[in-house]
Amino acid sequence: MGNKIEVLDLNAGFGSTHVLKNISINIPKNRVTAIIGPSGCGKSTFVRCLNRIHELVPSAWVNGRVLLDGKNIYDSDVDPVDIRRRVGMVFQKPNPFPAMSIYDNIAYGPKIHGMKAKLDEIVEDSLRKAALWDEVKHRLKDSPLSLSGGQQQRLCIARALAVEPEVILFDEPCSALDPVATAKIEDLILELKENYTIVIVTHNMQQAARIADFTAFFLMGELIEYGETAQIFENPRDKRTEDYITGRFG
Amino acid sequence: MNMLSRKAMDRLFTFFCIASTALAIIPLGSMLYTIFVKGFSVISIDFLTKLPTPAREAGGGFGNAIQGSFIVVGIASIIGIPLGIGAGMYLAEFPNSRLSRIVSFTADVLTGVPSIITGIFAYLLIVLRFGGFSALAGGVALATMMIPFIVRTTEEAMKLVPAELREASLALGAPRWKTSLAVVLSTARFGIITGVLLTIARIAGETAPLLFTAFNNRFWFDGVMNPVATLPVMIYTYAISPFEDWHAQAWGSALVLVAMILVLNIGIKLAAGRRW
Numbered sequence: 001m002g003n004k005i006e007v008l009d010l011n012a013g014f015g016s017t018h019v020l021k022n023i024s025i026n027i028p029k030n031r032v033t034a035i036i037g038p039s040g041c042g043k044s045t046f047v048r049c050l051n052r053i054h055e056l057v058p059s060a061w062v063n064g065r066v067l068l069d070g071k072n073i074y075d076s077d078v079d080p081v082d083i084r085r086r087v088g089m090v091f092q093k094p095n096p097f098p099a100m101s102i103y104d105n106i107a108y109g110p111k112i113h114g115m116k117a118k119l120d121e122i123v124e125d126s127l128r129k130a131a132l133w134d135e136v137k138h139r140l141k142d143s144p145l146s147l148s149g150g151q152q153q154r155l156c157i158a159r160a161l162a163v164e165p166e167v168i169l170f171d172e173p174c175s176a177l178d179p180v181a182t183a184k185i186e187d188l189i190l191e192l193k194e195n196y197t198i199v200i201v202t203h204n205m206q207q208a209a210r211i212a213d214f215t216a217f218f219l220m221g222e223l224i225e226y227g228e229t230a231q232i233f234e235n236p237r238d239k240r241t242e243d244y245i246t247g248r249f250g
Numbered sequence: 251m252n253m254l255s256r257k258a259m260d261r262l263f264t265f266f267c268i269a270s271t272a273l274a275i276i277p278l279g280s281m282l283y284t285i286f287v288k289g290f291s292v293i294s295i296d297f298l299t300k301l302p303t304p305a306r307e308a309g310g311g312f313g314n315a316i317q318g319s320f321i322v323v324g325i326a327s328i329i330g331i332p333l334g335i336g337a338g339m340y341l342a343e344f345p346n347s348r349l350s351r352i353v354s355f356t357a358d359v360l361t362g363v364p365s366i367i368t369g370i371f372a373y374l375l376i377v378l379r380f381g382g383f384s385a386l387a388g389g390v391a392l393a394t395m396m397i398p399f400i401v402r403t404t405e406e407a408m409k410l411v412p413a414e415l416r417e418a419s420l421a422l423g424a425p426r427w428k429t430s431l432a433v434v435l436s437t438a439r440f441g442i443i444t445g446v447l448l449t450i451a452r453i454a455g456e457t458a459p460l461l462f463t464a465f466n467n468r469f470w471f472d473g474v475m476n477p478v479a480t481l482p483v484m485i486y487t488y489a490i491s492p493f494e495d496w497h498a499q500a501w502g503s504a505l506v507l508v509a510m511i512l513v514l515n516i517g518i519k520l521a522a523g524r525r526w
Contacts, residue, residue, distance in 0.1 A: 053421055056420060081423050081424075084420060084423040085422065088421065089417075089421040091414055091418060093414060095414040097415060097419070097433055097437065098437055099433075099436040099439065100436075108419070108422065108424075109422040109423065109424070112422065112423065112424050112428060113423060156418070159418075160421075160422070163423060
């Protein structure tokens with residue numbers, strides 16, 4: 001088992017605000033890594049640095065190294081567009097493209113990357129992987145807004161899968177969903193780790209305990225503790241981690 | 251304050267609001283009523299399809315002016331809509347650039363330019379250079395009026411598109427131009443189409459910019475480089491003439507113009523309510 005992503009001395013922020021401080025962490029391949037921590041600790045900023053989405057916000061800055069399969073994605077010869085295809089992302093709020101049909105939402109990515117042959121197959125395959133195919137196969141031409149919140153989020157997962165990424169970043173993917181829809185997404189994430197490397201930001205510690213192999217605890221922009229999930233929850237080494245997971249703050 | 255006087259104040263204020271609304275609607279109602287009463291008797295198939303006749307000669311119509319209005323507004327749309335949407339997209343995508351601030355300021359100033367000045371601009375730009383009044387010059391004058399409204403409406407509509415949609419597209423590895431067109435612009439399209447149609451309805455009745463650009467013509471449309479009749483200019487010419495029957499015809503064409511603009515406006519409201 002190797003490391004898919006190695007982060008070395010990552011610092012990031014907006015203007016004069018320093019959000020991430022000297023983060024170094026290894027994300028293992030084909031495993032689920034959870035990032036936990038209180039609001040404003042830099043969890044989202046951290047994952048947004050892994051696919052170079054962070055830098056799209058005006059005034060955002062980043063330095064340090066993020067090695068994807070050993071190659072720094074912030075090197076000047078790297079095309080951020082290519083990184084974003086290889087490192088997919090699922091956002092907090094389901095965000096299907098409202099002006100496109102369910103089918104076109106999935107087909108949008110593959111079309112951009114020139115995967116125009118077998119488009120129907122890619123769409124079906126992606127929807128199957130996201131466990132949504134049976135629910136939408138008869139209404140692929142409908143608006144995605146006709147789906148429930150949980151279905152929309154699985155549509156967004158299918159959309160991310162369609163461009164054949166290697167890593168998928170989940171930024172609090174269940175915080176807008178009810179418990180049943182949440183359980184479906186969690187099952188899905190466990191299935192996906194067979195073929196993808198997964199990083200999930202979550203507010204919900206039970207969720208991290210249920211699905212993550214490794215857990216990282218962030219506090220005020222610093223990585224406080226990182227290790228196997230069982231160790232973090234049962235035997236935290238740092239006092240602050242213990243305080244957080246026992247609910248003393250955050 | 252005791253309860254009785256609080257209720258009395260409440261009622262007084264409600265009455266005041268209703269009275270103001272009524273006062274604001276009266277001029278509109280009165281205008282539509284007058285135009286309808288005075289104009290309706292003139293309207294006929296001939297009036298809508300025939301050429302005007304000389305004064306004191308019965309019959310004839312405003313067919314050429316109706317045709318000409320469509321053509322001039324059409325030319326204005328061909329020029330104004332792409333330029334306006336393009337500039338509006340630029341403002342929405344690069345809100346902090348130096349050029350954006352200039353474009354934004356220019357659009358604000360253009361909105362406030364009196365329409366007669368817009369006419370002079372097109373006169374200098376097209377009429378003088380190409381040696382005569384023309385449908386093209388009229389179209390350019392109206393396009394100049396359209397652009398700032400379309401710029402603003404496009405910018406506003408695109409800024410309403412949530413940032414998460416833009417990020418979702420970029421996170422799939424879509425380049426920025428593709429994201430702007432396929433996701434942001436297409437999500438904003440309802441708002442933009444509504445704004446464009448409202449702008450067309452607004453400029454279709456403009457007279458001043460056409461007086462010395464499109465000028466007027468007593469015959470059918472004869473190429474974009476020739477003068478052309480339009481409804482507003484026809485109404486103006488007929489209304490200030492000394493002939494009684496011309497006055498009646500001016501009322502008739504006023505009714506046609508108002509009806510066209512009303513239909514467009516009501517159509518937009520209905521379609522917008524149904525989200526197309």
